Amino acid sequence: MSTMRPTPETYDAIIVGGRPAGASLAMRLGRQGMRVLIIDRANFPSAPPVSVPFLMNSSMSLLDELAVPESEYAHDAPRLRHFFVEYKDYFRAHYAVSEVGGRDYIYTVDRERLDGCLWNHLARFDSVTRLEGAHVLSLERDTSGRVSGVKLRLEDGVEQVVEGRCVVGADGRYSLVARQAGARVTEQRTDVDTSALYAYWSGYAPYDADPTGIQIHTEGDGFCMIVMPTTQGRAGVVFQGRSDRFNVTGDAQTYYLEGLRRYPALWRRLAHATQVSSIRGIKRMGNLYRQAGGPGWVLVGDAFHQKDSIDAQGIYDALLESKLLAAALVDWKQGAISWEQAIERYEREALSATRSMFHATLDRVKREIYTELPSWAARSVLRWTMTDSEYMRRFSLLLARRIDPEAWAPPGVLLGALARGLTGDLRRLISSPRG
Template sequence: MYDAIIVGARCAGAPVAMLLARQGYRVLLVDKARFPADIMSGLFIHPRGVALLKRWGVLHDVLATGCPQLYSAAFDLGPIELKASFYPVNGVDFTCAPRRYLLDPILVAAAVGAGVEFRDNTTVQELLMDEDGCITGIRARTAQGTTVTERTRIVIGADGVHSFVARAVKPEAYHVNPILTCGYFSFFSDVTVPRLKAYIRPHRFAVSVPTNDNLVMVGAQWPIEEFARIRTDVATHFYELIGQIPELATQVHQEKQVGRFIGTGHVPNFFYKPYGPGWALVGDAGYHKDPILAQGIADAFEDAEMLVKALTRGLSGETIMEEALAAYERERNESCLPQYQLLMQFAALAPPPPDMQMLLSVIAADPEESTRYLGVLQRSVPVAEFFAPEHIASLMA
């Protein structure tokens, strides 16, 4: 009998497992993939996420992979370019973007080191339920093709936007927004990018991020209405977009591409009620949004800490589990919702209105305010604080 079974061993599931095991709980962590394995996902970790890696004692291992430390970012809007240092969080003033086939095994190793039992290449086929409708365990197929049944006090779905656990428990969805963008990325060699840089054009978005092996990840996004056209010839449309950005066009060429294009037109925007009798959801399984501001990994790390705080109160008997998980949902929503609403504006890919262009011009001329604005996009500076009427008035004065 386990205290917790966690389905999904990536950026949400592995930290939940690790943090629970460090408190003495018996934890089983399963993933359908055979590790190490790359996945179709972003790489970028905001400073608040890097600060958590440091607190968990795994940042050294992540940086030891050769992943560059990035201390600044630039936003090129055509007539305006905003450059800024990253807003520091708990003494961490840099970001990084490790390849997932390197990052995820490091997180799993930290979980195993804490006492977690890890089984990869294990596919959950069914959630077990008692007569009262409470989830009590899993039935899964192992790498050897055998079927196993495991019992637990709680099953945690950390298995991403297409979560099997979420499909099984059918949670309530809210704050649902339509899909706004489609996107593709690939990796390129011999591209000189000293920092993260985003290029914002009307109905187009591109980004370049240095990563491991002296490669740069270059991504592009279009309005979802163009997905049917884009997917018929991704390479042509990708290089056409890059060609509209002279700085990238001079460096990003097909002969420098390393690997295939990775992308999708299915990037839903929603919150799920993240708990119920015998189950909980964490990371993308419980809250998903457009990747345009690259919040996914840092959000997953923070979500993991919030959930573990609640689980500890419930598993220890300090409070009723349902009450503890309801508090987790409130904390998650209060933390994420303001940024989620701002992110929806970015994902619309609409040109900034004249008053916003004027404000960005003012911010770009002030290094301190540029860093604070970047802090808003990092989700380190509260949206309401930066955009408070009195602050905007002082800037525009």
């Protein structure tokens, strides 16, 4: 909790939002001696309202750059090296996590711990002032209309105006900064919205013999569920599905349990388990980009770009965008480029770094959640593809951001998978004993 008041100085940057995007940006700017005020309405440690996150090894590499030690944010979270994708009882594919920066594992990280850890590390930077428990209420503008600061309400109810040479909206998917600045939505996909409910469970049965195997199960009916092993022997269990069929009309808890019961293979694992958290969830995950910035303001993280959680890329994108933005803001502060040039460069680089993955993710949602295949196609074409070793290797590389998302599954790879699958089936048929 903090009741401190920001000093009346003019900050180089006021950052609204102190989680992955905002905190990592503040660290990078603080490293360059820029005067930063970072504000969050939450008190740390705390988790964001919704997120049951895989922390990818690509994200950990970016945290290494910030000298945030893995032992602090991961603590007792198990290292997850495998995930199993099941399609009804038709087939099961075993994927290995692709190595990044010497790590061949990911975590289901405790967001309260991760975000608290990032917030604490801001104390390393003398030029960064942290303000928690403070709501940003609106943007302030100068006579030319340029954003020049924020009005905020401190924890004790006092309202105050703080001036900054720029204001950064790192305030998440419902960004107040974006709304107040009038940021345009520059690209949006509404055809593949999903919704999700999740809770934490303890005492769940391990997947086969591996308690740290991630289980992703679908019945090919527009829904899927994911078991994410995490700290203290618990697992996050997510029920996710296409939004047009996700009709939580009554009690969300009942809807969630009914959803999980659709998957006997999962339900058996939970037979002796206890749900140890209340239900959380999100209706209609947005898939969009906003205009990156304008006079005196700029967006980063989910405020700039948000997408379906199915490929678990949100934290990575937030950390990556903040790295690109920090470089542009430092050049601007040093007078090497104008504000307009800084925003233009940041937007171009951020789009180039994230946009093809955005579409790869949404194409996958369309293919694997929205498309209902006849059973013969799921048992053959889909199985041949999703259990093919080359396809699986490339998919793991995609999630690790080690392959161009536009080229991860070219026609040659898909045709090869089909040919190998068909040949394998024929061989088995021929060699199986008759009668």
